[in-house]
Amino acid sequence: xxxxxxxxxxxxxxxGIFGAFGAAFGWLGWLVLAWIxxxxxxxxxxxxxxxxxxxxxxxxxxxxxxxxxxxxxxxIVAAVADNVLSLVVASIPGISIEYTVLLLPMVLVWYILTExxxxxxxxxxxxxxxxxxxIRILASAKEKxxxxxxxxTE
Numbered sequence: 001x002x003x004x005x006x007x008x009x010x011x012x013x014x015x016g017i018f019g020a021f022g023a024a025f026g027w028l029g030w031l032v033l034a035w036i037x038x039x040x041x042x043x044x045x046x047x048x049x050x051x052x053x054x055x056x057x058x059x060x061x062x063x064x065x066x067x068x069x070x071x072x073x074x075x076i077v078a079a080v081a082d083n084v085l086s087l088v089v090a091s092i093p094g095i096s097i098e099y100t101v102l103l104l105p106m107v108l109v110w111y112i113l114t115e116x117x118x119x120x121x122x123x124x125x126x127x128x129x130x131x132x133x134x135i136r137i138l139a140s141a142k143e144k145x146x147x148x149x150x151x152x153t154e
Contacts, residue, residue, distance in 0.1 A: 028101060031108045035075070038115035039068050045122035052126050071111055078107040106149055113142040 021029060043064055050056040082101045089099040117138050124130045145151075 028105065031105060031112075032075075035108050035112050035115070038112050038119065039071065042115045042118045042122065043068065045119050045126070049122040049125035075104070075107055075111070078103040106145065110142065110145050110149070113138055113145065117142065 025032070046064060047056060047061060050060065082099075082104050085102070086099045089095065089097055117135070120130050120135055120138065
């Protein structure tokens with residue numbers, strides 16, 4: 001097998017894996033992957049920023065891991081709540097509303113926006129120039145999610 005065939009086989013495998021994932025989990029699966037990716041990048045960039053500042057400690061690193069574990073618990077609660085609401089709505093006679101998900105995507109988007117803001121802060125602490133418009137857009141998007149969900153933004 002020559003190099004071009006190997007390259008095509010690798011591309012086909014990657015497309016097949018992503019296609020299978022999308023078929024199995026849909027847009028919500030991609031949202032979960034985006035959140036997990038943001039958590040990983042935030043942890044790595046936060047550790048890097050702390051190392052650069054000479055402030056890295058295993059206690060703070062463990063604190064960051066516990067923080068991420070708590071977020072996972074909240075996401076699980078949102079998923080379970082969505083499933084319970086779906087069952088409740090389906091069992092109400094005379095109502096033809098189909099409830100699938102609401103809470104989980106809103107929680108995931110809120111967490112993703114929070115993580116992205118933290119990643120920008122970490123990048124700035126590492127010395128990277130961060131465009132002010134990007135900070136404002138992320139803050140505005142997070143505020144809109146909070147307003148839409150009834151969160152107190154103050």
